[in-house]
Amino acid sequence: MGLDFERVAKPLTRFIDEDLGTGDLTAPLLGERTATGSFLAKTAGILSGSQIPDFLYRLLGHHVTYTPLIADGEKLEEGTIIARVEGSMADILAAERLSLNLMQRMSGIATATAQAVATLADPSINLLDTRKTAPGLRVFDKYAVRCGGGINHRFGLYDLAMLKDNHWAAFGDLGTAITQLRRAIGPTKMIEVEVETHAELLAAIAAQADIIMFDNQTPQTVRAWQALVPDTIQTEVSGGITLANLHAYAGSGVTSLSLGYLTNSVTNLDISFNLD
Structure with a gap:
C-alpha cells in the first residue's frame, strides 16, 4: 500500500505554493543549519500519509533524509515514533505544517474507517x-x-x-x-x-x-x-x-x-x- 508520487506531486506542489508563497521569511535565520527530528503519534489510531513528508522534501529540493518507521495501515499507539528526519533545517521546518495537516487528516480518516x-x-x-x-x-x-x-x-x-x-x-x-x-x-x-x-x-x-x-x-x-x-x-x-x-x-x-x-x-x- 502506498501513494503514487507522480499522482500527488501536482497537488502537493500547489500546497507548497499556497503555504510558502515567495518564501519562508524565517529561512534566512536558519541558513545552512542541519537538524534531526521525529514525527510522533500523540493518540492511538491508524496511520495514513506516512509518505507525505518525504514527498514534500523531494519537491523542496532533496535536502532531507526521511526514514519511516511505521507503514500506512498499521496501528499507532500513543507515543509511537512514526518517522525520523535528518537534513536541512529550513526544508524540515518548511514542510512541517503541510506534513502534519495531511498526515493528521488522513490518519483521522483511516482511524474512523x-x-x-x-x-x-x-x-x-x-x-x-x-x-x-x-x-x-x-x-x-x-x-x-x-x-x-x-x-x-x-x-x-x-x-x-x-x-x-x-x-x-x-x-x-x-x-x-x-x-x-x-x-x-x-x-x-x-x-x-x-x-x-x-x-x-x-x-x-x-x-x-x-x-x-x-x-x-x-x-x-x-x-x-x-x-x-x-x-x-x-x-x-x-x-x-x-x-x-x-x-x-x-x-x-x-x-x-x-x-x-x-x-x-x-x-x-x-x-x-x-x-x-
Whole structure:
C-alpha cells in the first residue's frame, strides 16, 4: 500500500505554493543549519500519509533524509515514533505544517474507517467512501479510507454512472433512461440507480441496473428490499448511516454500505513533529 508520487506531486506542489508563497521569511535565520527530528503519534489510531513528508522534501529540493518507521495501515499507539528526519533545517521546518495537516487528516480518516469496519463486523459487506471529500484532497482522502480497511467508491462522475433522484425527475422513465445511457457510455461502464420507494426499487430491478442504491432506508426496509433483488444485481445502502446504527445493517445481505461521514466529518488524529 502506498501513494503514487507522480499522482500527488501536482497537488502537493500547489500546497507548497499556497503555504510558502515567495518564501519562508524565517529561512534566512536558519541558513545552512542541519537538524534531526521525529514525527510522533500523540493518540492511538491508524496511520495514513506516512509518505507525505518525504514527498514534500523531494519537491523542496532533496535536502532531507526521511526514514519511516511505521507503514500506512498499521496501528499507532500513543507515543509511537512514526518517522525520523535528518537534513536541512529550513526544508524540515518548511514542510512541517503541510506534513502534519495531511498526515493528521488522513490518519483521522483511516482511524474512523477502521472503527467502522470493526463496528459493522460483517466481512461480507464492503464499506465504501463517497465523493463527499474536501476539494483538492480526494486522492488523499480516498487513499486514507483504503488504509483503514474501506473500499473506494467512484472517484468522480467519469468512472461509474449513477442515476439519482434529480435524474429521475428530469427523465421520468427509468427503463428508457438506462437503455439510452448504456448506448451512450458503452457496455464496460456500470450503471447505478438510486431508489427511495418500493415502486422505484421494482422499476430499477426491471430495468436491470448493475447496482441499486437503497437511499435513506431503515435496516428493516433494507432487509425487505434486499430479498427482492436478484443475485445478478449489486446493492448499496447510503444515507443516515452512523457509527451508532452501523451494526444494525450487518447480515442484511447487501453488497456495500457507503459512509459519507468518513471524509466529510473528519476528526484529525493528533500527530506532532519535534526537532531533537
